[in-house]
Structure formats: structure tokens, C-alpha cells
Amino acid sequence: MHSEAATILAINGSERAGGNTDLAIEYAGRLISARGATLRTIRLREHQISPCSPCGDCNSRTTLCQLDDDVPALVEQMIHADGLIYAAPVHAFGLAHLMQVFIERAGVGYLRFNRPLADKVGGVIVTGRRYSDSSVHNQIVNNLLLNRMILVGSGFPVLLRNATGKPGLADTEGVDALERMVNRMLDMVHLLRQHQRVTGGSVLPQLDRNERVPRPRPGGFVPTRGDIENVH
Template sequence: MQDTQGARPVVLGISGSERPGGNTDLALDYAGRLVRRRGAVFRTIHLRDHRISPCSPCGDCNVRTTPCEVKDDMPAIVEEMKRADAIIYAVPVHGFGLAHLMQIFIERAGVGFLRFERPLANKVGGIIVTSRRYSDASVHSQLVDNLLLNRMILVGSGFPALLRNTAREPGLNDTEGLDALERMTHRMIDMTLLLHRHQAATGEPVLLPDDRNERVARAPSMS
């Protein structure tokens, strides 16, 4: 989906940090400034500002054929994701793993909404992980799996955008991490513009989103 005011790509940043103004927010804000300098639109969702319920004990997630019925802010957030051309997940490492806000979010989004039609297919995805020192690569890998599960396009941009800060105060002190973040962000915009140009010229997306649900059996292709 393009910005309604023009043909500018729309990038949505989703922060899974509980701490306003912390390392994750600083990194995502930095990415947002890069996006806007490229003439694209950048919007931010802070999960801490929304009511997101954990998965309930209803037990029907693996058999239901309709979106989750738990009443919270998830449907509105999913609609924002559908309207974006590209999505950046930004999250800190907590307890050697994914911060709980993002963990709850990806569980609810995936099982409760996205798996039925895979509406994020062919959107460009990016990941920012902030940490003190440990487990940032494993958290990044978990989010990579999530982007690939949703048929998103993950651009190669050198090293992953892992930003470390051992200081007491929040800050963007990791020069190598910032360089990786910059490369990722620019490659995301480049890919989004390429997808726009192709669709404008042909009327079709680069990759036809015909593989919607891995739960539906597919006959093996014959070559």
C-alpha cells in the first residue's frame, strides 16, 4: 500500500521495548530519519502503548478458520501492518531472549490473524535488535524465521542490525551496528521502490502471492 498523498513507500516500525527513550527507541527513531530522508513515509507503533492480550486458554488456535476473537488492540495493529510496504521489528534482548512484548505480539499476530491469508507476503522486512552484550544473534534469528514464515522479503545488507550498548544511559554508541542499520534501511527502501516500479510497469507484483497457507496441502509440482 502506498501513502495516500503520493507514491511514497510506507515503512512501519514496530517497537517491542517497554522503555520509552531507551536503546531500541533510539535505534528505531534513527531508522525513521533515514527513511524520511529518502522521501518515504515512516510510522511507528510502540507495543507498550497498546493493549495486547497473551494467547488465551481457549485452545482452538490450531483448528479455527477465522481471526482471533480476543478483544484488544491487535486487529488495528494488524491493519496498520497490511497498509505498510515495509515493516521493521525493533526489540531489545531480555533474559537472553526476545522481550516479552514482542513475543506476545508475534504469537497473537501470527496464530490469531496472519496465518489465514499471509497478508504480509511480499512486503519488505527488517530487524533491529538492541542488547547489552549477549543473545542478540539468537533473537535476530527468531525474528528472521517469523518474517520468512509470513512470506516477507528480507533484504541482504551485510551484517545484521545488532546494536550493543554497555553504558548505563541509552545511546547509539555502536558504530558497526549503526552502519549495519543504515545499510539495512537503505536496502529496504531500494527494494520497496523496485517493487513499486515493477508493479507500475506491469500491473503485477514481482512475486505472485499464491502460496498463502502452509496448512493447506499442496500437490507436488512436476517439472
């Protein structure tokens, strides 16, 4: 596969420059650099990201979204990275608006057609005061699983809590989880690279790339909507 240093791309979904999410990503970058890899960061607040429009054809269209914004270029960066870290704060007991809009637009408009992030290593960082961080973490994890990414177990989820009102990484358990996650991600990236060098092929067998297209079953049977609705 590649001989150059591994690249991890962090997607920063925080509106606040210099806040807890920025600090967490910067710390992850130092850990990644110490391992000889590279961290690049997309700060969603610096890009034009349009919310999904009322066109209404998301579930039937077979071509990429036609909205003119920065999302296609950001998706390209994601495709060329070895691993992705999604980092976002909790806002109003839920996922911060910027990240929510981005994962909707990127997923529905681009990623769903052939799942280009399949087999990439993924990680999640959630920052918050105290509440709902686990729910937000679960939502992002489900999105990574939807895109067929590889999540590595690293002990505890990376939930960085700070109730002081002043940005900082004082949550020792959260920081420990962050360190473990980053190192496990890099270990997996290196393992996957080694596998591809040996086999010269895909990391995992690739089946259908678009789960919306009915897949033939044994014997050539392709279920229709009526067949599915009649299953009890």
C-alpha cells in the same frame, strides 16, 4: 502502484521509553525521511495486547481470533505499509516479552490465514547489552520468513550493543549496519513499486495462501495425515 511516498512501519517491542530501541527507531526515521519516505511507529507498550488464551483451537480454527484487544488494528497498519521494521531489545537472554506476545497473537490469530504480509520488505533491529542478540535476531527473521516477507541483505545484522547503562547509539558497526539496512529496504520498496507499475500484477507469483491447507500434488493427489506419518 502508489504514487505517494513509501511508508515504513516500525514495530517497537520495548517497554522502555527513551531507551536504545527508541533511539534506534528514531535514527532510522531520520534516514527514511532523508530518502523522501515516511516512518510510522507502533509502540507496543502503548497498546492492549492480550496473550494467547487457553482456548486450544489455534491449529484447527478457520476464523480470526476473537480476543478483544488492539491486535487487529495493528495488523491492519502492517498490511498497509510498504515495509516493516521489527525492533526489540534482549531481555533475560531472549526476545523481550512485548514483542514475543505480539508476534504470537498476530501470527496465530490473524496472519496465518492468508499471509497478508507476503512480499513486503522486512528488516530487524535488536538492541542489547552483549549477549544473545544474534539468537533474538534469528528468531525474528524466522518469523518474517514465515510470513513470506522479503529480507534484503545489507552486510551484517543490525545488532546495536550498549553496555554503559545509559541509552545511546555508540556502537558504530551496529549503526552502520542500520544505515545499510534502511537504505536497502527503501531501494527494494522502490524496485517492487516500479515492477508493479510496469506489470500491473503481483510482485511474485502467489501460490497457496495458507500452508495449513493440503495443496494438491501433480495428478490430483492430496496427502493425508496418515500418508505423511507413513513416510520414512
